[in-house]
Amino acid sequence: MQKGNISVQTENIFPIIKKFLYSDQEIFLRELVSNATDATSKLVTLARKGEAKGDYSDRTIDIMIDKEAGTLTIRDRGIGMTEEEVKKYLNQVALSSAQDFVDKYQDDASIIGHFGLGFYSAFMVADKVEVVTKSYQDGSTGVRWICAGDPSYEIGEAERDMQGTDVILHISEDSKQYLEEDEIEGLLLKYCRFLPYPIRFGTKTETEYKEFEGEVAEGEEKPEPEKIETEVDNVINNTDPLWKKSPADLTDEDYKAFYRELYPMGEPPMFWIHLNIDYPFHLTGILYFPKVSGKLELQRNKIQLYSNQVYVTDNVSDIVPEFLTLLHGVIDSPDIPLNVSRSYLQADTNVKKITGYITKKVAEKLSSLFKEDRQAYEEKWPDLGVFVKYGMVSEEKFYDRASKFALLENTEGKFFTIEEYCERIKEQQTDKYERLVGIYTADATRQHTLVEAARDRGYDVLKLEHAIDAPTIQTLEQKEDKLTFVRVDSATPDQLVQKDEEKENLLDETQQETITKLFTDAVGTGGTVELKPLDVQDAPVQIVRNEFMRRMKEMQMMQGMDANMFPDSYQVVVNANNPIVKERLLDVEDEATRAENATYLYQLAQLSQQLLTGADLKAFIDRSMKMM
Numbered sequence: 061m062q063k064g065n066i067s068v069q070t071e072n073i074f075p076i077i078k079k080f081l082y083s084d085q086e087i088f089l090r091e092l093v094s095n096a097t098d099a100t101s102k103l104v105t106l107a108r109k110g111e112a113k114g115d116y117s118d119r120t121i122d123i124m125i126d127k128e129a130g131t132l133t134i135r136d137r138g139i140g141m142t143e144e145e146v147k148k149y150l151n152q153v154a155l156s157s158a159q160d161f162v163d164k165y166q167d168d169a170s171i172i173g174h175f176g177l178g179f180y181s182a183f184m185v186a187d188k189v190e191v192v193t194k195s196y197q198d199g200s201t202g203v204r205w206i207c208a209g210d211p212s213y214e215i216g217e218a219e220r221d222m223q224g225t226d227v228i229l230h231i232s233e234d235s236k237q238y239l240e241e242d243e244i245e246g247l248l249l250k251y252c253r254f255l256p257y258p259i260r261f262g263t264k265t266e267t268e269y270k271e272f273e274g275e276v277a278e279g280e281e282k283p284e285p286e287k288i289e290t291e292v293d294n295v296i297n298n299t300d301p302l303w304k305k306s307p308a309d310l311t312d313e314d315y316k317a318f319y320r321e322l323y324p325m326g327e328p329p330m331f332w333i334h335l336n337i338d339y340p341f342h343l344t345g346i347l348y349f350p351k352v353s354g355k356l357e358l359q360r361n362k363i364q365l366y367s368n369q370v371y372v373t374d375n376v377s378d379i380v381p382e383f384l385t386l387l388h389g390v391i392d393s394p395d396i397p398l399n400v401s402r403s404y405l406q407a408d409t410n411v412k413k414i415t416g417y418i419t420k421k422v423a424e425k426l427s428s429l430f431k432e433d434r435q436a437y438e439e440k441w442p443d444l445g446v447f448v449k450y451g452m453v454s455e456e457k458f459y460d461r462a463s464k465f466a467l468l469e470n471t472e473g474k475f476f477t478i479e480e481y482c483e484r485i486k487e488q489q490t491d492k493y494e495r496l497v498g499i500y501t502a503d504a505t506r507q508h509t510l511v512e513a514a515r516d517r518g519y520d521v522l523k524l525e526h527a528i529d530a531p532t533i534q535t536l537e538q539k540e541d542k543l544t545f546v547r548v549d550s551a552t553p554d555q556l557v558q559k560d561e562e563k564e565n566l567l568d569e570t571q572q573e574t575i576t577k578l579f580t581d582a583v584g585t586g587g588t589v590e591l592k593p594l595d596v597q598d599a600p601v602q603i604v605r606n607e608f609m610r611r612m613k614e615m616q617m618m619q620g621m622d623a624n625m626f627p628d629s630y631q632v633v634v635n636a637n638n639p640i641v642k643e644r645l646l647d648v649e650d651e652a653t654r655a656e657n658a659t660y661l662y663q664l665a666q667l668s669q670q671l672l673t674g675a676d677l678k679a680f681i682d683r684s685m686k687m688m
């Protein structure tokens with residue numbers, strides 16, 4: 061054996077590799093199996109070109125544990141290395157790329173999936189690494205290279221028949237878990253599940269039951285099926301994952317089966333998109349639309365990112381627009397730079413193009429579903445809506461496409477595109493400033509009374525009940541000319557759509573003052589009182605919340621501010637023209653009864669909006685009982 065030093069400057073790299081990457085130790089296996097895959101691919105290419113002669117049909121990569129020896133071996137049947145190549149690639153190339161990686165990593169540990177540490181990641185878990193290799197080239201002999209985690213190494217001849225490479229890790233004392241079968245199998249399933257060559261991890265027992273096929277004499281029972289156990293290779297990967305295949309060759313069932321392979325516990329997806337692009341970047345993948353309805357948070361981070369079928373990460377938030385992280389599936393692209401920091405990624409031109417491409421494909425798919433079968437699309441809307449709205453709010457480009465197929469649902473359960481809806485309300489709901497006023501409820505059950513009051517006026521009421529609807533409304537108002545929204549409780553029904561009609565007040569000035577005073581006392585600090593001449597049949601007292609003030613408060617609360625900093629601003633509108641107001645307040649002599657009636661009418665208004673609680677609610681019930 062010859063001895064040598066890898067490099068003088070690298071004295072420190074081993075402890076750094078061990079220490080800095082400790083939390084992500086497990087990636088060593090992905091890096092080494094990737095190298096084995098690359099070495100196999102290189103040989104396959106040479107053989108195809110006729111430059112490597114021999115039978116290279118067995119491309120299996122073996123992962124082997126030897127507990128007694130304390131080693132984990134990664135064996136490939138790939139291109140192998142000559143002694144010169146070992147010196148060049150392991151002592152120089154691999155080392156300098158590891159050095160580069162460590163330098164970058166020390167500056168910013170957010171490198172995606174920690175790709176690029178390469179061969180030297182072995183030293184995260186091993187005290188000593190032994191490489192036994194033989195080049196595919198005629199006349200090559202085996203070579204053994206040993207390095208014990210310091211800059212010195214040994215190199216010499218080794219016995220070896222087959223071309224290819226064994227990387228033997230002498231697992232260190234504090235990484236003993238990597239000698240456990242379950243641990244290794246788990247990592248192989250995570251990182252290597254879709255690699256293009258078979259990854260064999262020992263053997264497994266397959267059990268089969270064979271029915272008795274012979275004659276059974278009358279009166280005799282058929283013998284139990286025979287149990288047949290066979291030892292077969294434990295190949296842990298699917299070498300030909302669905303996203304690599306041509307969509308024309310696949311059926312719906314294939315896509316569903318692949319979804320189950322990815323998420324065995326998941327509900328079946330609604331539909332999917334097969335991505336496939338060669339220029340100006342390479343990208344393949346399948347994105348599935350899950351049923352989202354309401355569960356906005358739970359579903360994130362289900363897209364897996366691969367690079368040439370090697371798993372990288374399931375945190376793709378810097379690679380795809382945020383709203384797309386609600387989708388499930390796989391993206392595979394060798395063109396995403398994986399050894400740069402996450403903040404750099406978003407500025408990368410390839411990543412920008414990829415983002416744009418995926419967004420466009422998603423919009424196209426939704427658009428075709430909408431056009432092909434509107435009814436089926438409407439049925440899916442409860443699950444799709446959250447996703448589409450999220451996209452419209454957060455991605456300008458998506459908005460432009462989605463505004464054609466986004467739907468608005470009204471309280472009758474009918475669906476409209478934005479354009480259709482504007483057309484529908486044009487006549488009734490255009491205000492004096494020529495704005496189209498969309499009236500909505502955030503809770504059709506709680507706001508039932510108000511919804512009905514608006515509908516009685518001939519208005520249409522939209523159901524915008526999800527958390528995503530508040531920002532969606534804001535976006536629609538910004539984007540769509542002359543469209544504005546008001547919630548049913550933001551004004552009295554006659555004022556939801558402001559028109560220039562002034563009603564005559566049936567009370568004289570003294571009467572108006574008396575009424576205003578009575579209600580100001582009844583309401584106290586609960587809100588401001590306004591006496592207005594409304595329709596005779598409009599309720600005597602109504603409570604409204606200014607749309608703008610309410611939105612401000614909601615926004616502040618979303619930003620985590622104290623809710624009490626912005627008290628609710630309620631306006632108590634008293635209808636001067638409702639006959640009850642006159643009869644119960646003005647025509648009553650007794651001061652105390654008048655005050656009591658004012659309070660009672662105010663409480664009725666509170667009750668209709670579920671604002672009456674605590675002691676006030678009890679007082680109201682007591683009084684109602686007495687009246688009975």
Ligand SMILES: Nc1ncnc2c1ncn2[C@@H]1O[C@H](COP(=O)(O)OP(=O)(O)OP(=O)(O)O)[C@@H](O)[C@H]1O
Pocket residue numbers: 091095096098099136138139140141149150153154155157158175176177178179180224225
């Ligand atoms: N199993 C192997 N068979 C043949 N050559 C190998 C094997 N493992 C490593 N090598 C050689 O060593 C070189 C350095 O490996 P290393 O993993 O450090 O970097 P890389 O694979 O080139 O790049 P990266 O890991 O960043 O993708 C490889 O380019 C290859 O030439």
